[in-house]
Amino acid sequence: MIYEMRLNENLEEDVERPVEGFPHMFCCEEMERRPGGFAPWHWHEDVEFLWVMQGGVRLDTGSHSFTLRTGEGAFINSNMLHYKECLPGAAPIVLNQLFDVQLLAGGYHNVFEKKYITPIIECRELEAFIFRPSVANQRQIIELFRHSYDAAERREYGYEFTVRNDLSSMWCLLCQEAAHVMQAKKTVSSQGEERIKKMMLYIRDHYSEKISLEEIAVSANISGRECLRCFRDMLNISPFGYLMDYRIRRAAGLLRETDRTVTDIAFTCGFFGTSYFGKVFKKSMNCTPGQYRKLYREEQKAPQGGDGNHICSGIR
Helix, strand or coil: CCCEECECCCCEECCCCCCCCCCEEEEEEEHHHCHHHEEEEEECCCEEEEEEEECEEEEEECCCEEEEECCCEEEECCCCCEEEEECCCCCCEEEEEEECCHHHHCCCCCHHHHHHHHHHHCCCCCCEEEECCCCHHHHHHHHHHHHHHHHHHHCCCCHHHHHHHHHHHHHHHHHHHCHHHHHCCCCCCCHHHHHHHHHHHHHHHHCCCCCCHHHHHHCCCCCHHHHHHHHHHHHCCCHHHHHHHHHHHHHHHHHHHCCCCHHHHHHHCCCCCHHHHHHHHHHHHCCCHHHHHHHHHHHHHCCCCCCCCCECCEEC
């Protein structure tokens, strides 16, 4: 199945809730089946815990890059830009849980929020935290993650309490493990993050046009050199590398959702030549545009098992 992560106009993921009134979502990602084998740069207000069930992935945040392999996990903080991709030949399967921190706090301005929740989500240096099974507390977090995920998947009577209790225990252990980061009391400027978001939004609005480095830079009121530095430091990619990735993602969406010709889609997405579009698309997606469309439609026709609540909804 080709999954479709839904991003809104601000690059925020639209996180669906399987159960109304329970601010928690869980899903299983077969990363190789994502378009291009990656989850593009995005963010969400929910915090996220993930565990690599099989294979390996690279997780990038604005300032760091992490490699996670089978059995390892991670925490991604609220409102943090992040990106995931398969390690070469790894065929990763990743389990995810996203939730509103109010699931744990149970209210505003109480001891749970002030003492445990706020110090984590307001620590901008804590973009992500990696869990290794070789460390006792981190191994316990992984075990709790697996137990809560299993409870959410089974949905037996009272599972909501099990999930909330396990996530609360995970959060308490996270506070202990990440204490050194929070106690450092370093001030991380949000200026770079705000600039990169503005430039990413500019690319979203103008990707079909022929745009220059200067135009991208002006959208964030910075110089071309600063624009290059910002993309390098925050996303580890050039502005034009990001623009090309975005054009490919948009083209993939049109191939899935419309019957428009490959030539029409190429020009709509800013590729001024069908041959060049085909070459770039195949390099990124490991198949031609026509093969991609055919694969998607064949998989749409295939019988789907289960109720779908445990499958990630994908990239749009």
